Amino acid sequence: MADSAAKVDEFKANAAKAAIELVKPGMRLGLGTGSTAYHFVEAVGGLVRNGLEVICVPTSEATHAHAEKLGIPLSSLDETPQLDLTVDGADEIDDQLRLIKGGGGALLREKIVATASDRMVVIADDSKVSKTLGSHPLPIEVVRFGLRATMRLIEALAAEAGCEGEIRLRPGQGDAPYVTDQGNLIVDCAFHKIPEPEVLAFAMKRVPGVVEHGLFLGLADIAIIGGADGVQAIHHPGA
Known part of the structure; x- marks a missing residue:
């Protein structure tokens, strides 16, 4: 069971590492909440330590504390109302990139931040992909x-x-x-x-x-999914 959990966490980390490639100097980033987004925040922190200049808006108090501890420059949507990119996790994803989010309790702020972003990228392990939404509450x-x-x-x-x-x-x-x-x-x-x-x-x-509500419809542009066969990107059908 522990080996299985470790493997899933590895898939999440791999998705986050792939998403970090989308981050460019000077970007205004939305930082998601949850176990997969945690890996992305860690990766952003590493880039900041190496000199990357970005400004980030966290989607929860937990993510704010995590990012602050890593020395990531933070802002709010009042100060930075338009973002270039938000990277966040999801509890469930279908083939049209419709999402269920909110398992971590931050769905309201997550939706506000995602809507304020030019692009939203979802990162997840392959267990979160579903043909029909609803397997997750x-x-x-x-x-x-x-x-x-x-x-x-x-x-x-x-x-x-x-x-x-x-x-x-x-x-x-x-x-x-x-x-x-x-x-x-x-x-x-x-x-x-x-x-x-x-x-x-x-x-x-x-x-x-x-x-x-935790239905995120028409917000995600790309889903980056980590699994046993590596990382794959699923693009929104309208993109």
């Missing part, structure tokens, strides 16, 4: 007020969009729920299969208590 960030009513409406509108499954509040430490960097909660929706991601995304936007 869909995270949805919600406000605290009216939580149960919000969850009921999510369930009802998701069913209309052809998606059914357990919807549960993400647990945090002890008896407390998980809290995002924005002070919100996350519900995880185990739909198992999302036949029409665009339809579900539109439905979730109709729920007043939903802040953001």
